[in-house]
Amino acid sequence: MHLSTEEKKKIFAEYGAGEGDTGSAESQIALFSKRIQHLTEHLKKNHKDHATARALKMLVGQRRSLLDYLIRKDINRYRAIIAKKELGIRK
Numbered sequence: 001m002h003l004s005t006e007e008k009k010k011i012f013a014e015y016g017a018g019e020g021d022t023g024s025a026e027s028q029i030a031l032f033s034k035r036i037q038h039l040t041e042h043l044k045k046n047h048k049d050h051a052t053a054r055a056l057k058m059l060v061g062q063r064r065s066l067l068d069y070l071i072r073k074d075i076n077r078y079r080a081i082i083a084k085k086e087l088g089i090r091k
Contacts, residue, residue, distance in 0.1 A: 003034070015081075025066045026081050032063040033087040063089075 003011075011034060013019045016027030039056040043049060067089070070078040082089055 003031075015084075025070050026077065029063055029066050029070075029081055029089070030087060032059050032066070033089060035059055036063065037088060 008022075008031065009019050011030050012021055012027045015030035016022070016024045021027055036056065036059050039052055039059070042052055043056065046052070067078065067081075070081065081087070082091060
């Protein structure tokens with residue numbers, strides 16, 4: 001999946017501190033979530049695509065690591081990102 005620069009800026013502006021905030025955990029989690037949603041839809045149609053399945057598992061693991069980091073560093077930021085239902089993240 002290729003996200004355009006405008007789509008990425010929109011994600012970073014919505015979930016990060018601003019349009020140029022590409023490094024915060026919240027913006028990275030949001031970007032991973034969008035990619036995970038896209039890959040999930042792809043795998044529903046192409047269930048034998050093992051390379052995509054592996055990439056999806058890796059993305060889920062990276063997002064989980066960032067969420068664990070937020071739990072350790074700032075529980076309020078973690079709760080705020082979990083509360084956003086459009087990302088589709090469950091506890």
